[in-house]
Amino acid sequence: xxxxxxxxxxxxxxxxxxxxxxxxxxxxxxxxxxxxxxxxxxxxxxxxxxxxxxxxxxxxxxxxxxxxxxxxxxxxxxxxxxxxxxxxxxxxxxxxxxxxxxxxxxxxxxxxxxxxxxxxxxxxxxxxxxxxxxxxxxxxxxxxxxxxxxxxxxxxxxxxxxxxxxxxxxxxxxxxxxxxxxxxxxxxxxxxxxxxxxxxxxxxxxxxxxxxxxxxxxxxxxxxxxxxxxxxxxxxxxxxxxxxxx
Amino acid sequence: xxxxxxxxxxxxxxxxxxxxxxxxxxxxxxxxxxxxxxxxxxxxxxxxxxxxxxxxxxxxxxxxxxxxxxxxxxxxxxxxxxxxxxxxxxxxxxxxxxxxxxxxxxxxxxxxxxxxxxxxxxxxxxxxxxxxxxxxxxxxxxxxxxxxxxxxxxxxxxxxxxxxxxxxxxxxxxxxxxxxxxxxxxxxxxxxxxxxxxxxxxxxxxxxxxxxxxxxxxxxxxxxxxxxxxxxxxxxxxxxxxxxxxxxxxxxxxxxxxxxxxxxxxxxxxxxxxxxxxxxxxxxxxxxxxxxxxxxxxxxxx
Numbered sequence: 001x002x003x004x005x006x007x008x009x010x011x012x013x014x015x016x017x018x019x020x021x022x023x024x025x026x027x028x029x030x031x032x033x034x035x036x037x038x039x040x041x042x043x044x045x046x047x048x049x050x051x052x053x054x055x056x057x058x059x060x061x062x063x064x065x066x067x068x069x070x071x072x073x074x075x076x077x078x079x080x081x082x083x084x085x086x087x088x089x090x091x092x093x094x095x096x097x098x099x100x101x102x103x104x105x106x107x108x109x110x111x112x113x114x115x116x117x118x119x120x121x122x123x124x125x126x127x128x129x130x131x132x133x134x135x136x137x138x139x140x141x142x143x144x145x146x147x148x149x150x151x152x153x154x155x156x157x158x159x160x161x162x163x164x165x166x167x168x169x170x171x172x173x174x175x176x177x178x179x180x181x182x183x184x185x186x187x188x189x190x191x192x193x194x195x196x197x198x199x200x201x202x203x204x205x206x207x208x209x210x211x212x213x214x215x216x217x218x219x220x221x222x223x224x225x226x227x228x229x230x231x232x233x234x235x236x237x238x239x240x241x242x243x244x245x246x
Numbered sequence: 247x248x249x250x251x252x253x254x255x256x257x258x259x260x261x262x263x264x265x266x267x268x269x270x271x272x273x274x275x276x277x278x279x280x281x282x283x284x285x286x287x288x289x290x291x292x293x294x295x296x297x298x299x300x301x302x303x304x305x306x307x308x309x310x311x312x313x314x315x316x317x318x319x320x321x322x323x324x325x326x327x328x329x330x331x332x333x334x335x336x337x338x339x340x341x342x343x344x345x346x347x348x349x350x351x352x353x354x355x356x357x358x359x360x361x362x363x364x365x366x367x368x369x370x371x372x373x374x375x376x377x378x379x380x381x382x383x384x385x386x387x388x389x390x391x392x393x394x395x396x397x398x399x400x401x402x403x404x405x406x407x408x409x410x411x412x413x414x415x416x417x418x419x420x421x422x423x424x425x426x427x428x429x430x431x432x433x434x435x436x437x438x439x440x441x442x443x444x445x446x447x448x449x450x451x452x453x454x455x456x457x458x459x460x461x462x463x464x465x466x467x468x469x470x471x472x473x474x475x476x477x478x479x480x481x482x483x484x485x486x487x488x489x490x491x492x493x494x495x496x497x498x499x500x501x502x503x504x505x506x507x508x509x510x511x512x513x514x515x516x517x518x519x520x521x522x523x524x525x526x527x528x529x530x531x532x533x534x535x536x537x538x539x540x541x542x543x544x545x546x547x548x
Contacts, residue, residue, distance in 0.1 A: 039410040040381055139284050165408060166284035166436045168451060169539050170546055173498055180481055194410055195437075197500035201480075219501065230500065232411055239412045244380075 005030050005156050005188045006051065011060035013046050020046040022211035023060065028204075030156070033179060033189040035199050038208030039239040044192055045161070047208070051190070052159055053077050065156035078107070081150035081187075084161035088146030091135030095126055098134055099149060106153035120148050140171030144178060151182055158182065160191040164198065176201055196232040207235065209242050249274045249399050249430035250295060255304035257290050264290045266453040267304070272399075272432060272446075277425055279444035280434040281538070287453040288434035289329065292403050295432070296326045309398045322350065325397035327388050329404045335377025339368055339387055342376050343394060350395030360427055361390040364420055382413050389420065393429075400424065402433040406440065418443045438539040449542055456545040461538055468536035468544060470494060470506035473514075477521065478528040486524055492517075497543055504540055 006028035013021040021043045028034045038044045049055040051064055053073030062069040065079040089098045096117055103113035121130050124144055129137050134145070143163060151158050160179075164172045176198065183189050191202065199205055199219060206216040215222055215238055219231055228234045251271040257264045265287040272278040280288045293299035294306055297317035306313045308320050333342045343365075347354045358365075368386050371379070376387060385405060392400060402421075406414045418440065421431055433444070441447045441461045449456040449464070457464050477483040484503055487496035494506045507517075518529050536544075 039412055040408075162408065168283035168286075168546065169438060169497075169543050171283075176498065194408065196411060197498075200500035201498065235411050236415070239410065242412070 003030050004028065005065050006034075006062075006190070008051075008062040009060055011047070011050060011062050012058045013043075013050060013055065014058040019211050021050070021057075024208075024213050025060075026206055026213060026216055028157075028188055028190065030188055031183050031186050032204065033183050033191065033202045035202030035205040036190060036192045036208070037199060037205055037235065038192075039242045039244075041244045042208040042239075042242065043211040044208055048159060048161065048190075048192070052080060052082060078153075079156045081153070081155040081158035082161075083146050083150040083158070083163055085143075085163060085165040086161075089134045089142060089149065092133060094131050094133055095121070095137070095145060096130050098145070099152070102149045102152055108153060116152055120145070120152075124148060140167055140174075143167055143171070144175060147175065147178055147182075151187055155187065157188040157190055160189065162192055162194065164193065164195065172198075196230065196235060199231040199235075205231075207238050209239055210244050214238050247274045248272065249276070250306070250308045250432070252291070252295065252306040253304055255291070255294055255301045255306060257287075257294065257299065257301050263453050265294075265301075268450075268453070268455055269304075270448055270455065270458045272430060274430055275425065275428050276445045277421060277431045277433065277443070279441055279447040280432065280450060281436075281438060281441050281447050281542070282434075282450035283436050285452075286450045288450060289403055290453075291450075292326075292401050292432070292434060296324060296401055297321060322395070323398045325392035325395070325400040327392045327400075327402045327405060329407065331384050331388060333376045333384070333388055333391060336375060338373050338375055339379070340372040342387060343390055346391040347394045352395050354394060357394055357396045360393050360396060360424075360429075363423055364393075365390050381409070385409075385417070386420075393424070397429065399430045399432065402431065404434050404436065406435055406437060414440070438537070438542055441538040447538075449538075449545060451542075451546060456542070464541050465536045465538060468541055470544075471510045472534050472536050472540060473505050473507075473517075474499070474502040474530075474532050474534045475505050475517075475521075476502050476528075476530040477526040479526065483521070483526055486521065486526070490520075492520075495544070495547070497540075499537075499539070504534070504536075 004027040009025050010023045011021060012023055024047060036044055050057050050069055053069060053076035057069060064076045067075040093101060099117050099120055100113055103116055121127055134142060164175055179189055204218050206213045222234050226234045226237050248271050253269045255268045256266055268291060280291060282288055294301050294313060295308055297313050297320050309323050311320050313320060343354055364386050368383050406417055424431060446460050448458045484498055487493050487503055487505055492507050494508050496503050496505045514531055518531055521529050
């Protein structure tokens with residue numbers, strides 16, 4: 001793989017005496033699906049906030065899509081997408097209104113927004129739901145729509161924070177097909193999940209324990225290294241010694 | 247002997263059906279799992295059984311008592327841990343526990359044996375306010391508070407949602423210990439892999455039960471021969487399988503695709519050679535038994 005769109009070097013975040021993120025160093029390549037795993041309280045959210053330009057690191061360096069996490073946070077925000085299970089769309093706006101709203105936020109032209117609206121409704125098969133409030137459509141559709149909107153502005157990287165939590169097994173798989181397609185189109189995927197079968201779908205995985213990255217490799221290599229038959233066992237082996245809870 | 251029974255329960259909110267004609271029963275001492283995605287109706291069923299919500303239709307009993315007429319008696323006999331943390335954040339661990347014991351006319355000492363194994367893990371922090379606890383500790387405290395009056399039935403609404411795999415394992419260990427104390431447990435979860443830890447389960451989607459049985463019987467009645475197939479390029483493999491007319495169903499399961507064929511006696515060597523002709527390498531194929539998730543997907547498709 002070619003260029004590295006995420007680069008961190010000894011990145012740290014301290015809150016008083018507490019070291020939430022402890023010297024993490026890793027790189028993610030363009031178009032890669034990178035799984036960011038860890039136990040509750042391991043520091044994943046804090047690390048992700050720094051990578052998204054929402055929280056300034058205590059020390060270390062990092063660039064996201066070529067932009068510096070200390071000085072160029074506004075450029076970072078323009079070049080990334082973000083979606084989480086908790087916050088994704090406005091429930092009181094219709095499907096179309098959500099697309100227009102986020103298109104506007106991301107600075108797309110009216111022409112681009114109009115094209116994107118048609119394209120998304122068509123792709124997601126939401127013709128009958130376009131004018132319905134997002135709050136009234138099933139969770140599975142909502143999550144797929146939220147993902148499409150997170151990559152509406154064709155960002156370099158999209159951050160997905162437990163995007164499939166609570167979603168039914170069929171929709172979960174359709175969601176991963178969308179992730180694969182986005183990655184094929186060159187968008188880098190940075191994803192957290194508690195489903196260990198989904199960890200297998202990632203090109204590479206990092207596993208955080210108590211603020212540090214304890215392992216980073218392909219799922220196949222990690223299983224080999226820890227003599228495990230599933231990622232669940234790898235996770236258990238690495239994370240059971242964790243001292244921190246969330 | 248039945249710990250609870252629910253018959254033809256339906257519930258609508260603003261014209262939307264949350265639960266649609268649901269019936270099942272749970273035996274004394276069972277761990278019973280309500281398994282399904284968000285919005286399936288799990289919480290509504292639990293709220294009807296815990297007397298917090300009136301059903302539109304149908305009836306239900308808990309410990310032989312009617313959920314509508316005998317709600318006061320039922321409330322004395324059940325423990326309920328809602329999906330959202332609902333203890334008093336300004337009270338300490340110790341104060342919360344004492345409060346709940348007092349409300350139920352008992353003392354912490356009287357039923358300490360029930361919570362001992364869980365409580366000792368949070369006891370070192372007993373002076374700390376509940377609002378300041380970590381997620382894992384909050385959950386342990388909530389479980390202690392739900393148990394302190396020695397309930398006949400314990401209801402747990404998605405206790406492991408958003409919890410990492412290690413903590414999830416620990417939580418299920420705690421439930422197994424409670425089962426030893428003869429407490430009936432009804433637990434809801436969106437995680438299909440937790441089904442195997444229950445004695446019996448109900449699979450639920452869009453307010454309807456897809457199946458109620460032991461996990462073994464549900465996976466055992468999977469209708470087709472199932473294969474796990476792996477190849478060097480999984481993305482390519484999945485795409486191929488989804489368009490191959492010999493394939494009945496194909497779904498990604500971690501590093502494998504779980505596949506069934508229209509011809510249930512398909513020749514394995516032919517499958518491999520077909521995939522090789524399509525440019526796939528390092529193909530691994532083996533016959534497997536279905537998992538709960540396979541069964542759930544199959545039931546969804548019917």
